[in-house]
Amino acid sequence: MDTQDLELIINTLNPQQQEAVLYTDGPLLILAGAGSGKTRVLTNKIAYLNKQFNVPLYNILAVTFTNKAAKEMQERVEKILGTSSAHHSDQWITTFHSLAFKILQRHSEAIGYQKGLVIYDSSDQVSLIKKILIDMDIDIKTIKPRAILNGISNAKNSLITPETLVNKADNSFKETVAEAYTQYQKKLLLNNAMDFDDLLLNLLKLFKEHDDILSIYQKKFQYVLIDEYQDINMPQYMISYLLSSKHKRIYVVGDADQNIYSWRGANLQNILNFEKDYPGAKTILLEQNYRSTGTILNISNEVIKHNKIRKDKNLWTENAVGEKAECFIAHNEYDEAEHVARQISQSIHAGTDPNEIAILYRTNAMSRVLEESMMQLGIKYKIFGGLRFYERKEIKDILAYMRLILNPSDDIALIRIINVPQRKIGKLTIQKLMDKAFEEKKPIMEVIDTMTELRSIQSVQTFRQEINKLRLAWDAGTMTLTDLIMKIFEDTGYKKMLKEEGTQEAQTRSENIQELCASTQESQYTLEEFLSLSALLTSQDEAQESDSTVTLMTLHSAKGLEYDHVYLVGFEEKCLPHVQSLDIPTELEEERRLCYVGMTRARISINLSVASYRSAYYEKANPQDISRFFREIPKDLLNIQLSKKLNTFNHIVSALKDEYDLKIPAVRSIQLVRNKTHYDEDDKNVSYNYNVGDIVTSPMFGEGQVIKTIGQGNAISLQIKFPQGSKLIMPKYGKLTKVE
DNA sequence: CATCCTCACCTTTTT
């Protein structure tokens, strides 16, 4: 039996991969390009350690980049080992942040925290820092809270303490950051809370200050495996170093070309110096790509070669050559989105599994237009990123109640919900409570009784009683999380509030809370586990795999994933590469790596698209140049397709036409000619006579009503409201018929 | 104290 399993683990790998799995004597660095099976090696290695050496899974620490990746790896390991190895409860295939949280929860007192740690997500951070800045008499209009938080986060990622930052501050902004940082950490501690960065820092602190505790985990984690090592930051590097410093059984995999998180402290040096930091380390290169077609690999390799700061590597495949990459030149982002949605729709009708299609973009904001097109064509899709479930107002409100029940000194939670639903406790009252708490350096709950002069003190006391009642009920220990959520929802009047609002939106919110409830039905978590988990879960973890849906996400989120068909939209200068990185060579190279990551997600096809004009949210449409990365793709591996909707003169087309074989859309070229002759006639003979209110039919959109006319004569444009939305159409081109 | 309105400004990427 066992030997069979072992063979299964080994035989599905090529010789280099096998070597990587079998080598267990000391530090191991696996350097490899995209799709070469790095993750597969790690997965099989875990299975191998378990099967060959009987290493229980609880002695193996495997760190992945996202919770989703961790879950996937867990599932794959389970599949290889069979369900018999149900060490379910004590599995450590996880992310650095979850690892830190799990450990810190157990030892919070050792670093000056109490039990019941709370994790602050980014909106909690913002409200806390705002509060601090206001206390510091700083105008949050001139100094943006986000900027301060960035400064703090950068400091943390470089292991700089508040004190050091104060000493290093050499201008007033830095001084502000340093002072805010100091206050921020104090407040967090007071609220028994940590932000994401603190999880790592505090774990490090725990390990550094408590040899005995470190030693427990060094013994526990006999093997340390780390995926995506190129995107590890300083604290993460230190944590993995400490954990493996006794036994040196640390196996890491990474690809320097996929380093895309340097902006949040990921340091390439960590992987480049691995052999130096871990003397005697063995390095294995994986060079065969199993994921993509020859063409896709070729294109990606050519693009990434243009990075100067880079070691070249030889990545090859035995897969079929495959199709050329498509590149669609659209008029604007709407045209682009429509085209992408059409293509996808056709592809799905032709039998493609929607789950095997992904649309990738540089910024979250770009998803909206795409979503609209997907909806119009009735294509089911899911979005990674954007607003997470746990970041929705109503969910956070309920969670805030839960936080306050768990931890009465959580002022942020208190302020969030003290007047939701309304209890006639206004800004002034809250301000006074905050001031008092600030003065006395006590949590708000504890200063309430000293504030008898407040007009709405009665409401505040009632509120406190309400919370205390809920806490009492919970502490009795007979309630499940589901019960608690329902009780909060009903007893606080939240449900009533939503009901009375009566809007569609309120209905949705109510449903979301029900969903939160449902999600706790089967969980075994304690209240604090549940709360912190909810802060750690990202949008990536929430998606249900069951449906057949197309995936939309940012290039960053696509890391580590793979799809048959990849649509890479916004392949433009200022977009990819992003405008903010154009002047900074190192960041430009990171953009190129991002492009490389995106392209190498594809197994079968890459579909690029470019919008000739794109409007950045508040601006009007700006002409866009095609991405420099486009020119780095070998010409013979590209099929360029022009949109029918392009203006007669298009800057991208004229820039490309001498070098590239541009396919003029067949329909359009005929139309052009025909229109040209018509045009002359039109000029003389036809006068378009459309007025607001006219009913028209269009072959493309069906029946609609004119809601606006722009221009006149044969150059008239009509804004027409169709069932699926309003369109701007020129009757000259649009073949409209007037319905009398 | 609550609600409605206006105006400014905006996110690049995420655990």
Next chain:
DNA sequence: GGTGAGGATG
């Protein structure tokens, strides 16, 4: 195009 701060009004 949307969110949040701040002001005017009930």
